[in-house]
Amino acid sequence: MRLVTFRGEGGTRAGRVDGESVTPLDAPDVGTLLAAGPDWRERAAAAAGRPVPLAELDLAPVVPHPSKIICVGLNYTPHIAETGLDTPEYPTLFAKFARSLVGPSDPIMLPEASAAMDWEAELAVVVGRTVRGADRGEARAAIAGYTVANDVSARDFQRRTTQWLQGKTFDSTTPLGPALVTGDEVADAADLEVTCAVDGEVMQRGRTSTMLFPPEEIVAYVSGIVTLDPGDVLLTGTPAGIGDSRVPPVRLRPGHLVTTEIEGLGVLRNRCSK
Known part of the structure; x- marks a missing residue:
């Protein structure tokens, strides 16, 4: 469905x-x-x-008003390598707020305050039932389905402190959609290709099978910290190929078309604007 x-x-x-x-x-x-x-x-x-x-x-964003948007950083080994950071023992968590969300063809609004906006194609998980303290089997059963996201990030703000939130939740910067796809249609998103292109040039290409922490493990881990409610959204991390790790770094600019695609789930096409 x-x-x-x-x-x-x-x-x-x-x-x-x-x-x-x-x-x-x-x-x-x-x-x-x-x-x-x-x-x-x-x-x-x-x-x-x-x-x-x-x-x-x-x-619109497939879930326009989630009570929680919880994100995982550093979840693909090649991306960890390109950042130069250590491989985490536990999921690296941060949050977004609902005002950051835009629809699958809405503009990404680049904030005037940042000069270092970057792309991050991501598989998103949508929770379908209340879940607290789940094991992996219970967590898998609590997933309503999967969708596509781009965790567009302000790298300059992200690096101001050791806490990433301020670089991750500017208003109208996070495309989400186009559809919630139930797990039976995509084999529970276990091995899907994830890509991001900017003006037609493919910048990221990875597979969900290479995640360090797969979706059900993320749901189980987060549910041990906070109760997850129906409609909550979890972003699961990005593969290698971010603009910030290129030499020189590549930044999103007004007019850029960001195309984010996950096999079997759909495509986001978002033009950057001020």
Whole structure:
């Protein structure tokens, strides 16, 4: 199953993707659908409204208002190597806030304050049920599905202190979507290709199978710290190829088109703007 959140008159609406069309659901967005109860999948499957063409829809972030966005840094060995940092024993966690999110074709708003904006293609996990203190099996069962994200980062702000948050959550900088895809469609995202291109030039290419901490381990670990709620989003780290590690460093500029793609999950195409 594939679910989207799309914009229309008066707000947003969740929808079920059926090929090239979308069937509207009785929920204002995918996060609200998940939070309404554990039977969200059955309710989504049973919807029989009038379909609308997918190509005509203005897609919002697939989960527009998650209560938590928790991110993992340093989760692909080649990326750890390019940063020169040590391999972590535990997941390296930081957070974003919902105002950082944009839709799959919305502009990335480069902040005036930063001169070092960078791309990071990432697999995102969406939580489908309340989970606390889970083992890996319980964590896997709590995952509603997967989607595509780009953890666009202000490297200059990120390095001001040892804490990364200030470089990671500028408003309107984090594309998320286009759809929530349930695990049965993508073998639980165990081995998917992840790419990021800037103006058509591929900058990153990796596979989710090379993660140091796979999605279910991340969910289990985080749930031992804080209760995860339906609609919460976890970003799982980026493969090698960031602009900051190139010589000289490459920065995002107004007009750049950032194309983020994960095999089986979809594509984000976001133009950088001021």
